[in-house]
Amino acid sequence: MNQPTYDGPPDYRAVGRHEVFPETSHDQTERYNFLAHLNRHLAHSVMPGVAEAYAARVEPAFRETHGRPPSRRREVRKALAADSLHQTWSALRRNTMEMRQQAGLSVVLPQLGDLISKARHLIPQGRLRLKPEMQPPEYIAAVDHHCMPGSYYAERTADDVSGAANYDSGMFVTTGGMLGRYTDGGGRGVVEYIQRHNPDWRPRRILDLGCGLGHNVLPMAAAFPNAEIVAVDVGAPMLRYGTARAASLGIDNVTFVQADATDLSEFEDGSFDWIQSTMFLHETSCKALRRILAECRRLIAPGGLVIHIEQPRYDDDMPVFEQAMRDWDAFNNNEPFWTKLHEVDLDQYMIDAGFKPEELLHGGVTAPPDGALFPDAAEDDAEDYGRKAAWHITGARVAA
Ligand SMILES: C[S@@+](CC[C@H](N)C(=O)[O-])C[C@H]1O[C@@H](n2cnc3c(N)ncnc32)[C@H](O)[C@@H]1O
Known part of the structure; x- marks a missing residue:
């Protein structure tokens, strides 16, 4: 007789630890x-x-x-x-x-x-640049x-x-482990996407916008150890913790910088060949979004890649019931820009920011299941809450 298999969330004891992870x-x-x-x-x-x-x-x-x-x-x-x-x-x-x-x-x-x-x-030394005078937007x-x-x-x-x-300690609980032991499924998914679509590409300078404590940028840093990575956020506590966490996990090619992504004038035009964000845009605003995309256009090098990872837009082929359920966070979970972001025509915003229509790209990213948490997940192709998460990409490959 087949034994029923356990498919609940993994035990918290399996969470990925490092030296600043709370006991x-x-x-x-x-x-x-x-x-x-x-x-x-x-x-x-x-x-x-x-x-x-x-x-x-x-x-x-x-x-x-x-x-x-x-x-x-x-x-x-x-x-x-x-x-x-x-x-x-x-x-x-x-x-x-x-x-x-x-x-x-x-x-x-x-x-x-x-x-x-x-x-x-x-x-x-040199891996954290804070600006004590800076205020959150x-x-x-x-x-x-x-x-x-x-x-x-x-x-x-x-x-x-x-x-x-607090964010790091409890995220494993909110996601039921579906983003992996280190809550880095988005970043691992982006790396998989890049390696699948651009197998020989070796970016030299990468910019991660709204990096938080760096959950998703570390897999990119690990995948491209010769690249120099700049991860920006406005939140100093996130950056302090993120820099210490990266060091503890043996990642030494990320510099965490306190900066507002609407004004990155400290960086030169065309100075990054990959600019990316994960789950960042929904925590901005329409006005900020336009400025952020304009900064992406200014900062991207010729031939460079810009990608932003977010949940899918609410469009006509998404049933209204599903839209309403997905929109729960806007009204009940303090996400003021959530609804608007999922309504706006991001492609048009990108074009307004200076990207050419033929440069735009779209795609999907799935968080690869963490085999240490879900040993049988590799054989399991079904979309399954608790094991897989998926997002949309809006981006551009700019002309060389
Ligand atoms: C949901 S978190 C995403 C963190 C990270 N990208 C990840 O995937 O785990 C959004 C982050 O964006 C940051 N943020 C919001 N507005 C910003 C801005 N204008 N410039 C830079 N960072 C910003 C917040 O401080 C927060 O850390």
């Missing part, structure tokens, strides 16, 4: 495990019920009232908001975000002194993104790394 006690580890299982339960067992409730009662009730099916995401969102199962799913999901953040802070804050001193010792400073207290910018104390340590 967890037994109870803290199990709290994280509980949250990962709750997330999984919501996605696997409760969310399908929301789809059924939509088909069985929400959509028919809308039709009855309006004489037509909902045709816009906003209509679906409002109709769903009155449904009890959707309310249950949504409230639980919001609570998992809150609980994950509080769990992370309860791990990080008691050991913050140790983490700061480890980071200070690990940061190599106004368009996002007031928001605690995805319920993260202080977002990416809070400085709780001198040389603070707490926000980044």
Whole structure:
């Protein structure tokens, strides 16, 4: 008889560690495990019920009232908001975000002194450039993104790394391990994409925009050890922690720079042959986005490659129910630019920024499953929550 196979989230004890990774006690580890299982339960067992409730009662009730099916995401969102199962799913999901953040802070804050001193010792000379006078962009400073207290910018104390340590410590829980032990599935997917489409290409200078604590830029640095990589972000705690983390993981070709991607005037025109971002654009704004793309056009070298990785745009071939569910984060998880980014015509923005229509490129990136977490995943081609994640690429290969 076939034994049932376990397909739940991996145990937190499998998370990828390094010298600034926060330690967890037994109870803290199990709290994280509980949250990962709750997330999984919501996605696997409760969310399908929301789809059924939509088909069985929400959509028919809308039709009855309006004489037509909902045709816009906003209509679906409002109709769903009155449904009890959707309310249950949504409230639980919001609570998992809150609980994950509080769990992370309860791990990080008691050991913050140790983490700061480890980071200070690990940061190599010349690999971190901070600008103490720099303020986070106004368009996002007031928001605690995805319920993260202080977002990416809070400085709780001198040389603070707490926000980044919290982010790193709990991301494995939020994603159920699907981005791998080191939460670097996006970066590993981009490397796979580059190697598949440009096998002989050896970029010399790479710019990563909105690098956060560097989860996704490190696989690129490892894949191109002779390249010089500049990773920019506005959040000093992310950059301090990221520089220490990179050093601890043996990566020595990334310089972390505090800079606003809307104004990168400290770098010369045409000085990077690969500019990329992962999950960055949705945390900007329309105005900032235009400036960022213009900076990409200015900074890219002739023949260079620009790629931005994000979730797919909401267009007409995505059912309105799916659009509404994907849009949950905008209204319930403090992602103010989420909806707008998924509506804008990024190609047109790229063209407005100076890229030629024939230079534009599109593609897909999938996070390769981490074999250490999911040993049978290589044989498993099915799209499966908990093992695979996929994003869209919008970019350009500029003329040589
Ligand atoms: C969702 S995180 C993505 C981090 C990273 N790219 C990753 O894949 O893990 C978005 C990051 O963008 C940064 N950010 C937002 N606006 C920025 C700007 N104008 N310039 C530079 N960084 C910015 C935030 O501080 C945050 O660290």
